[in-house]
Structure formats: C-alpha cells, structure tokens
Amino acid sequence: MPAWLDGAACLPTSDGNEKGERRVKAAAFDYVRASSVADAWALLARHGAGAKLLAGGQSLLPALNLRLSAPDILIDISRIEALRGVTVSPHSVRIGALTRHADLLASPEIAAHAPLLCRAVAEVAHPAIRSRGTIGGSLANADPAAELPACTLALDARLHVEGPGGARVIASRDFFTGLFETALHPNEILVAIEIDRQPASVCGFAELARRSGDYAIVGLAAHGAIAAGVWTELRLGYFSVGTRATLATHAAGVLTGGGTLLEAAAALEHDLQPHDDLQASSATRQHLARVLLRRVVAEMESAA
Ligand SMILES: Cc1cc2nc3c(=O)[nH]c(=O)nc-3n(C[C@H](O)[C@H](O)[C@H](O)COP(=O)(O)OP(=O)(O)OC[C@H]3O[C@@H](n4cnc5c(N)ncnc54)[C@H](O)[C@@H]3O)c2cc1C
Numbered sequence: 205m206p207a208w209l210d211g212a213a214c215l216p217t218s219d220g221n222e223k224g225e226r227r228v229k230a231a232a233f234d235y236v237r238a239s240s241v242a243d244a245w246a247l248l249a250r251h252g253a254g255a256k257l258l259a260g261g262q263s264l265l266p267a268l269n270l271r272l273s274a275p276d277i278l279i280d281i282s283r284i285e286a287l288r289g290v291t292v293s294p295h296s297v298r299i300g301a302l303t304r305h306a307d308l309l310a311s312p313e314i315a316a317h318a319p320l321l322c323r324a325v326a327e328v329a330h331p332a333i334r335s336r337g338t339i340g341g342s343l344a345n346a347d348p349a350a351e352l353p354a355c356t357l358a359l360d361a362r363l364h365v366e367g368p369g370g371a372r373v374i375a376s377r378d379f380f381t382g383l384f385e386t387a388l389h390p391n392e393i394l395v396a397i398e399i400d401r402q403p404a405s406v407c408g409f410a411e412l413a414r415r416s417g418d419y420a421i422v423g424l425a426a427h428g429a430i431a432a433g434v435w436t437e438l439r440l441g442y443f444s445v446g447t448r449a450t451l452a453t454h455a456a457g458v459l460t461g462g463g464t465l466l467e468a469a470a471a472l473e474h475d476l477q478p479h480d481d482l483q484a485s486s487a488t489r490q491h492l493a494r495v496l497l498r499r500v501v502a503e504m505e506s507a508a
Pocket of ligand 1 (some may be wrong): 329339351419
C-alpha cells in the first residue's frame with residue numbers, strides 16, 4: 205500500500221455504508237481530453253482550481269477513490285505525444301513528462317546516460333503500475349516516499365514547465381517545496397526533465413522496504429564523481445525521511461572535503477528530520493539513513 209494511504213483506514217466513515225465500511229469510489233467528476241499542451245493550459249485556465257491533470261492516474265485515481273481529492277473535472281493529458289519519449293543531445297538527456305516508468309526501464313538511452321533512473325524505477329511499485337505511471341506524474345505528485353524526486357535531486361536535474369505565462373526551467377532542488385507540494389503554478393504543466401550527461405560519474409541506489417514493490421521506509425539515490433580515489437562531486441538524495449525528498453548536503457560535503465564515512469554518517473543529523481509513522485520511528489529512520497549511506501557510498505567507491 206502506498207505510504208500516503210496508510211492512514212486511510214483512520215479517515216471518517218461518513219462516506220461509508222450502513223456497516224461503517226468505507227466506500228472506495230470517486231466523487232462524480234467531468235472528463236475532458238487535452239489535444240496539446242496549449243489546449244491543456246486553456247482547459248486549466250477555463251476550469252480553475254476545480255480541475256486536475258490526469259497523466260497515468262496511478263496516484264490520482266487512488267486518491268479520488270479514497271476521496272482524498274475531489275476535482276470537478278479531470279483534464280486528460282495522457283495522449284499528448286509531444287510529452288513522451290527520451291531525447292539525447294551532446295550535453296544532456298531530455299525525458300518527456302509523459303514517459304512511463306516501464307519506458308524508462310526499457311530505454312537504452314536511459315541505461316547509458318542516466319543509469320540511476322533505471323535502478324530507481326525498478327523499485328517503483330509493480331509492473332502494472334509502472335506500465336501506466338509517468339515520470340512527470342511522479343514528480344508533480346511530490347510524494348516524499350517516491351524514488352524519482354530524490355533521483356532528480358541527485359542528478360541535479362532541470363524541470364521544464366510551461367503555462368500561459370510562458371516556459372520556465374526549475375532546478376530540481378527548488379521544485380519540491382513540501383508534502384505533495386511543488387513550485388508549479390496552478391496553470392502550469394511539467395513538460396520535461398533534463399539531465400546533464402556526465403560520462404565520468406558514478407551512481408548508487410538503495411532502499412529499505414518491507415516487501416518488494418512497497419514504498420520505501422527509507423531510500424537513497426546518489427550521484428557523483430571520484431578522481432584518484434577522492435570524491436570531487438557528490439549529491440545524496442534521500443526519500444521517505446520527512447515531508448519531501450531531501451539533499452543531504454552536510455554529509456556529502458564531509459566526503460567531498462576528504463572526511464570519513466563515519467563522519468559523513470554523523471553529519472546526516474544536520475540534513476534529515478525524519479518523520480514517525482506506523483512503519484518506523486524518526487530515530488529508526490535516522491539509523492537506516494546512516495546504514496544506506498555506508499552501503500551506497502561503498503558501492504559507488506568500488507564501482508569508480
Ligand atoms: C499500489 C501502488 C504502489 C505504488 N508504489 C509506488 C512506489 O513504490 N514508488 C513511487 O514512487 N510511486 C508509487 N506509486 C505511485 C505511482 O507510481 C506514481 O506516483 C505515479 O506513477 C505517478 O504518475 P502518474 O502518471 O500515474 O500520475 P497521475 O496519478 O496521473 O497524477 C499524479 C499527480 O500529478 C499531477 N500531474 C501528472 N502529470 C503532470 C504534469 N505533466 N504536469 C503537472 N502535473 C501533473 C496530477 O494532476 C496529479 O495531481 C504507487 C501507486 C500505487 C497505486
């Protein structure tokens with residue numbers, strides 16, 4: 205079960221039947237299919253706050269069914285071909301927002317130029333969900349337990365967004381602003397993710413979950429470079445450790461400054477404020493974050 209649904213059983217049962225069982229059915233909504241990005245903005249502008257974009261539906265539809273969200277209208281962007289696919293240019297890789305998780309896993313370009321995404325996407329849910337869910341939907345949803353937001357932090361990705369006010373580029377470190385909150389303006393659409401090609405880099409990824417396919421209790425996506433045995437660059441993107449994906453800048457700074465792994469693990473307490481929930485306490489998460497740091501850094505050092 206997705207981490208954000210853990211509390212669903214505790215929700216008020218006013219929507220339930222006479223036995224008090226909760227009804228798992230969305231409130232009524234209208235539906236319209238957008239034919240282009242500009243059409244989607246126009247529809248967003250026309251319907252205002254009552255509208256929601258629908259991409260793969262793998263987060264939105266469960267939220268509707270549990271009545272955690274009740275939009276008046278869904279604007280389906282899933283058939284806008286211009287938002288799909290991977291393009292490699294001499295300096296960067298551009299991934300359309302509608303590129304599905306399964307397409308990322310199968311992409312030789314992603315395997316060659318952004319292998320961290322392959323590692324992470326393989327841990328996102330199950331094949332059925334990966335065959336519909338999109339990278340743009342995952343990033344726009346900004347679930348703190350999701351793998352891909354942390355990957356974009358580790359990869360220092362740029363997020364391309366477009367709206368009636370024009371196009372802009374948001375650095376991944378500025379995109380995730382809070383729990384399920386992003387820097388997207390109400391009428392903007394995330395159109396693509398761009399990652400610099402960094403041939404001499406190494407990546408590492410690990411997460412701890414109760415079962416394969418579950419959301420992680422704690423996870424770490426890392427990307428960096430090592431020259432002559434010394435870290436020259438390192439970004440540590442943690443997930444499931446608070447209200448949003450988080451860069452552990454203190455811990456990374458210890459390693460790029462020539463400090464030890466033990467010192468870096470200790471520095472994590474300045475980077476992370478993990479939450480308590482039914483799966484783990486804050487202290488357990490802080491401990492697991494240190495465990496993952498040791499594993500991932502050791503893996504990256506041996507691969508460099
Ligand atoms: C059983 C289950 C298990 C799961 N396990 C995991 C997991 O382990 N890890 C994980 O990361 N995720 C997991 N998920 C969630 C899911 O994989 C992703 O969150 C999902 O793929 C999001 O993409 P989507 O295209 O389905 O987005 P949708 O559900 O269509 O949309 C999600 C949100 O993003 C907005 N949105 C979508 N596209 C755009 C866009 N281009 N621009 C602006 N806003 C947009 C929508 O309006 C909506 O608010 C799980 C889901 C389920 C049902």
